[in-house]
Amino acid sequence: QxxxxxxxxxxxxxxxxxxxxxxxxxxWLAREALAVAPSRGExxxxxxxxxxxxxxxxxxxxxxxxxxYLQTPxxxxxxxxxxxDVARNGSHHAH
Numbered sequence: 001q002x003x004x005x006x007x008x009x010x011x012x013x014x015x016x017x018x019x020x021x022x023x024x025x026x027x028w029l030a031r032e033a034l035a036v037a038p039s040r041g042e043x044x045x046x047x048x049x050x051x052x053x054x055x056x057x058x059x060x061x062x063x064x065x066x067x068x069y070l071q072t073p074x075x076x077x078x079x080x081x082x083x084x085d086v087a088r089n090g091s092h093h094a095h
Contacts, residue, residue, distance in 0.1 A: 007033045011042055014087050016079070018072075019050040026050070030064045045091040047082055049074050067091050 001024075007015070015033050017026030030046045037044035045067040052071045068082050 003029055004032050004036075008036055008039075012044075013042060013090070014045045014047060014083050016047045016049065016083060019048045027064050030066070034064065043091050045086045047079075047086055049079075065091075 015030060017030050019026035026048060030048065034044055034046065046064065047068045047070065048064075048066045049070045049072050067086050070079065070082060
């Protein structure tokens with residue numbers, strides 16, 4: 001909830017979430033953040049990190065359009081590179 005509250009007034013263009021588990025997980029946060037993104041007037045790209053087990057299926061079932069999915073464990077240099085690329089190129093889906 002705290003992260004979502006910060007997103008409402010934030011102008012960052014990339015959200016990085018860790019996905020997995022149930023309840024209010026990274027997919028929940030991404031879905032909620034994407035819902036408020038249009039009111040901020042800024043596009044929002046989503047980079048998700050998690051295990052490779054059925055990643056595409058889970059994203060689809062969660063109703064979240066993920067711009068990039070990184071299999072954990074994620075190397076710090078790889079994460080920085082992906083975030084920079086997504087920030088530079090924007091989201092690959094409509095919000």
